[in-house]
Amino acid sequence: MVLAKSKKSVGLGNSLMNDRFGKGKGADMRRGNYQAEAIQRTGVNGETYVTNPKKEASWVKMRSVTEQAALDEFLSTAELAGTDFTAEKINNVKIIHKDQKNPYLLSAAEERTAVRKHKENRNRLTVPRRPPWDEHTTPQQLDTRERESLLEWRRGLAELIENNDLLMTPFERNLEVWRQLWRVIERSDLVVQIVDARNPLLFRSEDLENYVKEVDPKKNNLLLVNKADMMTLEQRQAWADYFVEAGINFKFFSAELAKEMNEARQLELSDESDDLLDEDDVEEEIDLEGDKLAKEAKKIDLQEMQEEEEEWADEETVDVPGEEIPLSDEDERTRILTTDELEALFLQHAPNIDTGPDGEPRKTQIGLVGYPNVGKSSTINALIGAKKVSVSATPGKTKHFQTIHLSDQVILCDCPGLVFPNFATTKAELVCSGILPIDQLREYTGPAALVAQRIPQPFLEAIYGLKIDIRALEEGGTGTPTAEELLRAYGAARGFSTTGQGQPDESRAARYVLKDYVKGKLLFCHPPPSDPPIDPKHFNRDLYDANHLPAKRRAHLASIAASSSLAGTEDPSLMDDDLDMVPLPPVQGKKTAQMDKRFFGPAQGQGHVSMPFHHQYSEQGKHLSGRKLKTMVALEKGVDPSEVKLNSKKHFKANKKRAKKERLEYE
Numbered sequence: 001m002v003l004a005k006s007k008k009s010v011g012l013g014n015s016l017m018n019d020r021f022g023k024g025k026g027a028d029m030r031r032g033n034y035q036a037e038a039i040q041r042t043g044v045n046g047e048t049y050v051t052n053p054k055k056e057a058s059w060v061k062m063r064s065v066t067e068q069a070a071l072d073e074f075l076s077t078a079e080l081a082g083t084d085f086t087a088e089k090i091n092n093v094k095i096i097h098k099d100q101k102n103p104y105l106l107s108a109a110e111e112r113t114a115v116r117k118h119k120e121n122r123n124r125l126t127v128p129r130r131p132p133w134d135e136h137t138t139p140q141q142l143d144t145r146e147r148e149s150l151l152e153w154r155r156g157l158a159e160l161i162e163n164n165d166l167l168m169t170p171f172e173r174n175l176e177v178w179r180q181l182w183r184v185i186e187r188s189d190l191v192v193q194i195v196d197a198r199n200p201l202l203f204r205s206e207d208l209e210n211y212v213k214e215v216d217p218k219k220n221n222l223l224l225v226n227k228a229d230m231m232t233l234e235q236r237q238a239w240a241d242y243f244v245e246a247g248i249n250f251k252f253f254s255a256e257l258a259k260e261m262n263e264a265r266q267l268e269l270s271d272e273s274d275d276l277l278d279e280d281d282v283e284e285e286i287d288l289e290g291d292k293l294a295k296e297a298k299k300i301d302l303q304e305m306q307e308e309e310e311e312w313a314d315e316e317t318v319d320v321p322g323e324e325i326p327l328s329d330e331d332e333r334t335r336i337l338t339t340d341e342l343e344a345l346f347l348q349h350a351p352n353i354d355t356g357p358d359g360e361p362r363k364t365q366i367g368l369v370g371y372p373n374v375g376k377s378s379t380i381n382a383l384i385g386a387k388k389v390s391v392s393a394t395p396g397k398t399k400h401f402q403t404i405h406l407s408d409q410v411i412l413c414d415c416p417g418l419v420f421p422n423f424a425t426t427k428a429e430l431v432c433s434g435i436l437p438i439d440q441l442r443e444y445t446g447p448a449a450l451v452a453q454r455i456p457q458p459f460l461e462a463i464y465g466l467k468i469d470i471r472a473l474e475e476g477g478t479g480t481p482t483a484e485e486l487l488r489a490y491g492a493a494r495g496f497s498t499t500g501q502g503q504p505d506e507s508r509a510a511r512y513v514l515k516d517y518v519k520g521k522l523l524f525c526h527p528p529p530s531d532p533p534i535d536p537k538h539f540n541r542d543l544y545d546a547n548h549l550p551a552k553r554r555a556h557l558a559s560i561a562a563s564s565s566l567a568g569t570e571d572p573s574l575m576d577d578d579l580d581m582v583p584l585p586p587v588q589g590k591k592t593a594q595m596d597k598r599f600f601g602p603a604q605g606q607g608h609v610s611m612p613f614h615h616q617y618s619e620q621g622k623h624l625s626g627r628k629l630k631t632m633v634a635l636e637k638g639v640d641p642s643e644v645k646l647n648s649k650k651h652f653k654a655n656k657k658r659a660k661k662e663r664l665e666y667e
C-alpha cells in the first residue's frame with residue numbers, strides 16, 4: 001500500500017527538528033541556534049559534559065525509551081557519552097531503527113535465512129552490565145562508568161544490526177531503567193522472567209540469566225510462562241520438551257486463571273456463610289418441633305448436598321479431558337501452577353545461611369522482570385489476591401522499583417517493564433506480539449496479513465459473524481485471505497467507510513482486528529524451534545477445531561457461521577468508544593448469554609472478553625475436587641460461578657427444603 005504524500009510534507013530534516021524542538025523552532029536550530037538547546041558544560045572539577053535542558057533531563061529520566069527518532073537518538077547518545085563526546089564517536093553511532101514504511105512479510109526462504117542469522121548471532125544479544133565499583137568509587141565516577149557502559153553496549157548492538165542486516169525489537173535505552181534492573185538483580189535470590197506463552201522466546205532474554213549468575217552464582221533464574229491458559233495441553237507439552245532440552249528452568253502460570261480461582265475461593269467463602277444463614281432459614285421454614293428433628297434435617301441436607309455435588313461433578317466434567325489421569329511427571333511439567341504452588345516455589349530459593357542485619361533470617365527476595373503487557377501486574381495481583389492481605393506497595397530503598405512484602409518470608413521486587421533487545425523477522429511480527437503500539441500504526445497490511453494467514457478463515461468468519469470473499473484459486477488466489485480481503489470484509493460488516501469514496505475503512509478495521517489478536521481473542525501460539533520446523537497450522541489446529549468445544553459452544557459457533565446477516569446491525573456511533581465490540585446474534589436464556597459473553601466478549605458491547613475460551617484446555621479441573629472442582633468446571637464451561645451455584649445447589653436446595661418439609665409433614 002502506498003501512502004498518499006502529504007501536501008504539508010517538508011522533509012525529514014525539518015520534521016526531525018520540529019519533532020524535537022517544536023514547530024518553528026526546528027528552523028531556528030538549522031540557522032545555528034542548536035547550541036542553545038544541547039549545552040556543553042564544564043563541571044566543578046573541570047570535566048566537560050553535554051546536557052539537555054533541565055526540564056527535559058528530569059522528564060526523560062524514568063521514561064521507558066524504546067524507539068527514538070534520529071535526532072533524539074543522536075542527542076541522547078551525546079548525553080550518555082558525557083566527556084567522551086567527540087565527533088568521531090558520534091559518527092560511529094548507527095541509527096538502530098529504520099522506519100520500515102511498508103514491510104512485506106518474509107517468504108518461507110527469507111524467514112529461514114533470518115532465523116539462521118538470529119541463531120548465529122544469538123550470543124550477541126546482551127544486556128548491559130553494571131560496571132564494577134567499590135567503596136572508593138565516588139557516585140560521580142560510578143555515574144560516568146554506567147553511562148559509558150550503556151553507550152558501549154548500544155554501540156555494539158548498532159554494529160550488530162548494521163553489519164548483519166538484522167531487524168531488532170525496539171529495546172530499552174534509558175539508563176535509569178537499566179539501573180533499576182541492576183538493583184533488582186543485586187538484591188534478588190531468584191530472578192523471574194515473565195513471558196507471554198504465545199511466543200515465549202520473543203520475550204526471553206537469555207543473557208539476563210547469564211548476568212544473574214555472573215552477579216552471584218547462588219542466585220537462580222526462572223522462566224514463568226504466563227498466559228498458559230491460552231495453550232492446549234499438547235502445546236504445553238511441546239514447549240516443555242523444548243525447555244527441558246534447552247536446560248531452561250520454567251513453569252507454566254496463568255495470572256488470569258489464578259485470578260479467577262481467587263474469586264472462586266472468595267465466592268466459596270461467601271457461599272459458606274450464606275449456607276449457615278440458609279440453614280437457619282430451613283429451620284424456620286419447616287417449623288421444626290425439636291432438636292432431634294432439626295439435627296436430622298441438617299444431616300439429610302448435608303448428605304443430599306454432597307450427593308448432589310458429586311452428581312454435579314459427574315455430569316458436568318465429562319468435557320474435561322484427562323479427568324481421571326493420575327498426576328505423572330509429564331503433568332508436573334505441563335501443569336499450570338496455582339498461586340500457592342508459585343509461592344512455594346519462591347520459598348525453595350530461600351537463602352539458607354544469609355541473615356539480615358538484625359541477625360534474623362533474611363526474607364527471600366524475588367525479582368520480577370518482564371516486557372510490558374506480559375502480565376507482570378496481573379501475576380503480582382494474583383499472588384497478592386491469593387494471600388487475601390492488603391499489601392502496601394512500599395517504594396524500596398531505590399527510587400523506582402517496588403518492593404512488596406508478600407508474606408513474612410517473601411518479598412517481591414517489581415522491576416519496571418523492560419524491553420530487552422531481541423531479533424525480529426518483520427515489523428508486522430512486532431505489532432502482532434504487542435510490542436509496537438497499534439494505535440500509532442501507519443502500515444497495517446503486514447500485521448493484518450499475518451492474522452489472516454494464522455487464524456483460519458472459517459474461524460474468523462464465525463467469530464466476527466461475517467463472510468470473507470477471497471479470490472478463487474483459478475483466478476490466482478492462494479486459498480488464504482489477504483490482509484485487504486479480511487479488512488474489507490470486516491470494515492464493510494461494521495459499516496466502517498472512508499470519507500469520500502465510501503470504501504470499507506481498512507485502516508480502522510485493522511485496529512480492531514489487531515487488538516483482538518494481541519489480546520488473544522484471535523489466538524495463535526508459536527511452536528517451539530525444532531528441526532525440521534513444526535508446522536504452525538498443525539500446532540494450532542486444536543484451537544480452532546469446533547469438535548474440541550463443549551457441545552453448547554459448538555452449536556453456537558455453527559449458528560454464528562450460518563448467520564452473517566447480523567453484521568453491521570449495531571449502532572456504529574458506539575463503536576469508536578469500544579474497540580472490542582462485536583455484533584452478536586440474539587442469545588437465548590441467561591446462561592447462554594453468560595457463555596456468549598465469555599466466548600465472544602461482551603453481549604452488548606461493554607467490557608472485554610475476560611478469558612479466552614481456550615483456557616478450557618488447561619485441565620486445571622482435574623487436580624481439584626469437591627467445590628473447587630465444581631467452580632473450576634463452571635469456569636471451564638464459561639458460566640459465572642455464582643450462576644452455577646444458584647442453579648445447582650441453591651436451586652436444588654430449595655427443592656430439597658420443599659421435599660423435606662413435605663416428608664416431615666407426611667410423618
Ligand SMILES: Nc1nc2c(ncn2[C@@H]2O[C@H](COP(=O)(O)OP(=O)(O)OP(=O)(O)O)[C@@H](O)[C@H]2O)c(=O)[nH]1
Nearest residue numbers: 226227254255256372373374375376377378417612
Ligand atoms: N488470558 C490471559 N490474559 C492475561 C494473563 N495475564 C495477563 N493477561 C492480560 O494481559 C494484559 C496485560 O496484563 P498486565 O498484567 O497489565 O501486564 P503487565 O506486564 O503488568 O503490563 P504493564 O502494566 O504494561 O507493565 C491484560 O489485558 C491482562 O488481562 C493470563 O494469564 N491469561
